[in-house]
Amino acid sequence: MPFRLSSFSMLIGLGAVLGHLYLYRRLVRELVRGRVGRLVAMVVLGLLTLLLGLRRTLLDAVPEQYERTVTVATYTWMGVALCLVLALGAFDLVRALLALSRRLQQRRATPLAAPSEEPIDPERRKFLGRALAGGAALAGGGLASYGHWRAFAPPMVTEVAIRIPKLPRALDGLSIVQLTDIHVGPFIQRRFMDELVRQANALKPDLFAITGDLVDGDVPTLGPSVAALRDLRSRYGSYFVTGNHDYYSGDVEWTTFLQSLDIQSLRNRHVRIGDAGASLDLVGVDDWSGWKRRNQKGYDLDLALQGRDPERAAVLLAHQPANFKVAAERGMDLQISGHTHGGQLVPMTLLINFAWEHVAGLYRHQDSHIYVSRGCGFWGPPMRVGSPPELVKLVLTT
Structure with a gap:
C-alpha cells in the first residue's frame, strides 16, 4: 500500500x-x-x-x-x-x-x-x-x-421559530426536523439509529431534512444500520443532501440506497413542498468541498435554482455553512446546515470560531437566516465535551 x-x-x-x-x-x-x-x-x-x-x-x-x-x-x-x-x-x-x-x-x-x-x-x-x-x-x-456518555446519550432537542415573510399563510407553522452529522460507522450503529428515529418521530414534523455526513463507510457494511431511517414518519417525507464524508463513502451508492428507503436526494435541484394551493421550494445542493477528493461534480447553486420562481419562499439544505450570504442574495429565506459539530470537543469548541463564520445556532443576513446544527452524532473520538449533540426542529412562520 x-x-x-x-x-x-x-x-x-x-x-x-x-x-x-x-x-x-x-x-x-x-x-x-x-x-x-x-x-x-x-x-x-x-x-x-x-x-x-x-x-x-x-x-x-x-x-x-x-x-x-x-x-x-x-x-x-x-x-x-x-x-x-x-x-x-x-x-x-x-x-x-x-x-x-x-x-x-x-x-x-x-x-x-x-x-x-x-x-x-x-x-x-x-x-x-x-x-x-x-x-x-x-x-x-x-x-x-x-464525554463518552454525552456522545451516546440522546441528543438535546432544539426548537426554533423562524419567520419567513414569503411563506404562504396555509403553511404557517410548518416544521422541519434536521438530522445531520450522524456519522454511522464503527461506533454509531443500528441501536443508536433506532433510538434517534424514535426521538425524531416524537417531534411530529412535517418534513425531515438529512443534511449530510450520514455515514463513514460503504453500503454493504452500514446499510443495515442506516435502514432505520425507513421508519421516519412525516407529512411531506424525508430529504437528503450529501456531506463530505458521504462523498468519501460513495455518494452515488448511498443516494441510491436512500432512495430505496423512500428518502429523496436533492443533488443540486429543488422540489415543491405542499400542494397546488400553498407550497414552498425545498432546494438541495451537494457538499461544498467533498467532491474534490474524487474529482466529481459538487456544489452548484445555479443548477439547483434553475427554473425556480424567485418570489416563492425557499429553504436551502446545504451540508456546510458555506456560501450563505450568496444564497441569501439569491432568494434563499433559510439555509439549514451542519458540518461543524460546534467543535465537538474542547479546545476545538473555541478554535472552530477561527475556521467558520457560522459555527452553531441561528444567524441572520438581511431577511435570510441560517441554522447550523451541532449534529446528532460525532466523528473521531467517541466523545463530546462542550458541544452536546442536538436534534433540531425548525418551525416556519409568516
Missing part, C-alpha cells in the same frame, strides 16, 4: 508526538518508579503515537476484518489522551499562576516583613508532584467518561 500523508495527517501526527511527550513527562515520570516501568511506558506511548499519526496508513494495511477494531481503539485513545492532556494542562496552569502570585506577593513585601524562605523537602516535593499528577489523571479520566 502507498504511504498516505496529508496536511491533516501531519497535524494529527505532530499533536500525537507533543501530546505523548507531555503525558510521559507529567504522568510517567511522576507516577512510575523504576527504569523498567518507565521504559515499558515509553514503548507503549511510542506505539500509541505511531497508531495515531499513521492511522490511515495502518487502516490500509490491516485485513478488512480488523479495520473496525483498529478504528475504535485509535479514536478512543485519541479522546482519552486529549482529556488527560487538558486536565494536566489545567492543573499545571493553576499551579503556575499560584507560584507567580506568591512571587509577586514576596516582591511587594518589605525586606523586614518578608518571611524567611525554608528549604523544600525533596520527598515532600515528590509527594506533591505525584498527588497532582494522580489527581489530573483522575480528572482527565472523568472528563473522558463524561
